[in-house]
Amino acid sequence: xxxxxxxxxxxxxxxxxxxxxxxxxxxxxxxxxxxxxxxxxxxxxxxxxxxxxxxxxxxxxxxxxxxxxxxxxxxxxxxxxxxxxxxxxxxxxxxxxxxxxxxxxxxxxxxxxxxxxxxxxxxxxxxxxxxxxxxxxxxxxxxxxxxxxxxxxxxxxxxxxxxxxxxxxxxxxxxxxxxxxxxxxxxxxxxxxxxxxxxxxxxxxxxxxxxxxxxxxxxxxxxxxxxxxxxxxxxxxxxxxxxxxxxxxxxxxxxxxxxxxxxxxxxxxxxxxxxxxxxxxxxxxxxxxxxxxxxxxxxxxxxxxxxxxxxxxxxxxxxxxxxxxxxxxxxxxxxxxxxxxxxxxx
Numbered sequence: 001x002x003x004x005x006x007x008x009x010x011x012x013x014x015x016x017x018x019x020x021x022x023x024x025x026x027x028x029x030x031x032x033x034x035x036x037x038x039x040x041x042x043x044x045x046x047x048x049x050x051x052x053x054x055x056x057x058x059x060x061x062x063x064x065x066x067x068x069x070x071x072x073x074x075x076x077x078x079x080x081x082x083x084x085x086x087x088x089x090x091x092x093x094x095x096x097x098x099x100x101x102x103x104x105x106x107x108x109x110x111x112x113x114x115x116x117x118x119x120x121x122x123x124x125x126x127x128x129x130x131x132x133x134x135x136x137x138x139x140x141x142x143x144x145x146x147x148x149x150x151x152x153x154x155x156x157x158x159x160x161x162x163x164x165x166x167x168x169x170x171x172x173x174x175x176x177x178x179x180x181x182x183x184x185x186x187x188x189x190x191x192x193x194x195x196x197x198x199x200x201x202x203x204x205x206x207x208x209x210x211x212x213x214x215x216x217x218x219x220x221x222x223x224x225x226x227x228x229x230x231x232x233x234x235x236x237x238x239x240x241x242x243x244x245x246x247x248x249x250x251x252x253x254x255x256x257x258x259x260x261x262x263x264x265x266x267x268x269x270x271x272x273x274x275x276x277x278x279x280x281x282x283x284x285x286x287x288x289x290x291x292x293x294x295x296x297x298x299x300x301x302x303x304x305x306x307x308x309x310x311x312x313x314x315x316x317x318x319x320x321x322x323x324x325x326x327x328x329x330x331x332x333x334x335x336x337x338x339x340x341x342x343x344x345x346x
Contacts, residue, residue: 006071058338084119091308120255126258145330176248179256195298286317
């Protein structure tokens, strides 16, 4: 079976869509399939002149632009199965707003939605995207198939040490804050940690990311008496992220994107989170749910730090979720939708 993956963005550019397509292509090849990456070539601008489009068993489009439209047209012309992957280009936090308060759809999403109506099936990377497409009236079958991590990533031994990189004592307990981006969200994390720091003197809070807001939060941490207990190391390189998550005693999710949720679960660490509609979190099974106030979140973190059995149970649930939503599982589902298995719709 030879599958065509259609994207306007080639892998290796750092663009989220390009990286997702590259990860999917590598996974399909490991599963024994032939894959044709169909991205615009410098000298080949029209698919009808490009021999790579011939002899395909199915087409999976990842763009609503001209190249994606060509893929859908090619599939219709030759009667090929066509699955469209819809990528959200907005901050998922905007989708938590009531529909009447949301900004209009970006042009890229409008085009992608139009292409989704022509496909036999649509795949999305989160329940958030699934609900949004249903709200917009899409009647095409939609399937949840994230492409954020592969089992090959999880199988490799750790290469980077959270405690080593940040010069923390080897036995120090670490709460890793994940998914925050604004000063407001960073302050919520600091005030959450106040009660934890008061009751557990040996615990440190690490808040990766933040950019220019990190300096402001460092000053706020010093004012709260948390200097030396709160570390803001900046954005870690992507290769470090999974290793840092693996080493944390607790991962605290503050307003995360779907890919950050699933990566945290892949780290096999106990997760404490605010309500999140990504579709990957099940309170009591792979995470502990806290209300959106600092004291409730603090108590949830303390509960995990003080109960080893609970921490191990949540870590096991996180691992099982990561396996269920791995790139390998998503690739198998795509092959099934393209007719390479017992095809079905939902």
